[in-house]
Amino acid sequence: MPVIALEARDFTSSLFLVRTWEVLSGCTTFSLVASLEPSELNKNSSNHQHLNTLRIFCMFSWCFFFTLTLLIHILSIMQFHSLIPISWKNLTMTAAVLGALMYLTASVVFPCIVMAHQRATPRLVAAVVASCTTFLGYTSESYVLHTQAQELRGYMGSMPGLLKILQVWGGCHMIPLIVEGVLGLPTFAHSWQLWVSSVSYSVCVLMSLVTLVVILGDFAGRCFLPFDKLLAGFSLIGVLLYMVATVICFIKILQQRDLGQRIPPELVILETVVASITLLAYTVDLAFSIKLLCDRSHK
Structure with a gap:
């Protein structure tokens, strides 16, 4: 057992x-x-009932990161x-950066x-002010952790690691957006878009979770494939x-404008x-992965 010897500093x-600051705020x-x-919360609920899921998502984000930070x-x-079998430096960096991103979104969406x-x-x-204040707290922690030496901030503090966190952030937001798409789908004609988008987001979320588990658990050396090649494959x-999903999003925007569909415009724009x-994050991450593989092949 570790000996607790706290000092004033x-x-x-x-x-x-x-x-x-983060816990209190x-x-x-x-x-x-x-x-x-x-x-x-429910004024004009007959016109904006489809936004309940996003309110729940904001509340979940606030509660989850409060508990994790505590x-x-x-x-x-x-x-x-x-004593915890988790890479502590990667966990703290992930919690700080992802918390900042989630609080930023909640502070805008709510x-x-x-x-x-x-x-x-x-x-x-x-x-709303408290949410914005908490976002500033997570941003400050991210900056403090990022200014540490590379061996102290871990892989998630590097540029590829930060891109992985951004990918997780994008995947987390697609879950409530898909739910809202199901609840607000005006006609059966849009079902193919819903299914394609759902499959795309689900696969990417699963890949992000696998990547996080491997990194936080220090399982990179135990993977059945070289970890750098696995990450490159995930990025590709x-x-x-996400290219397919982004094209579908723009199709929804055009259909809403030209056909007058009753898809909530704020949801389409947010998605x-x-x-x-997220597509940009995956693209830049793929470029980093290809560069890393090329550098290693030349050695």
């Missing part, structure tokens, strides 16, 4: 302060949203992280889907699938933006 370090965020009256904070203070359609109550405004598949950003 442990409570004044940059990581301790920003993680405390994150708790404030989901507590304010949870305390909202149904009337504050656990990381406690383990770091008690110095028990060495006011758009709730406050734009009703009177902005003080608690709603306070929840991700580029192809197109996220798909385009």
Whole structure:
């Protein structure tokens, strides 16, 4: 068992302060949203019922990263992280960067889907401000971790690792968007688009989860294939699938404009933006993977 020998500087370090900031601000965020009256969230619900899933997704993001950050904070203070069979440096970097991205999206999506359609109550405004504050906390932690030496921030702190986190972020957002697509699908004619998009996003999410498990568990040396070639294959598949999904997104936009379909415009725009950003992440990641393979082949 590790010996707990905390000193005063442990409570004044940059990581301790920003993680405390994240925990307090994150708790404030989901507590304010949870305390909202149904009337504050469900005004004009007959016209915007399709946005319930996105509100739930924002709440899940706030609660999940609050819990994860609290656990990381406690383990770091008690110095028990060495007992966990997980790459601690990769876990903390992943939690910080992905938390910043998820809070950024929630801070943009939540006011758009709730406050734009009703009177902005003080608690709603306070929840949005708290979410933005928590985003700044995760951004600060990401910067602090990124300024550490490479051996301290791990693979996820490198450019390819950050691209992997961006891919996970994109995949996480496609789940509620697909659910909303199912609930708001106006005609059966769009079912092929829904199925193709769902398969593309699902495969990419699965690949991202496998990559995270391998990296966080330090299983790279145990893979049945060379890990760098496996990552290159995942990146290539991700580029192809997201190219298809992005084209479908633009088709939805054209159909909505030309045919007057009743697809919620905010969902189509959000899906197109996220798909385009994720496609760019996979493309750049593929370029890094090809460069790495070429460099190793010349040695």
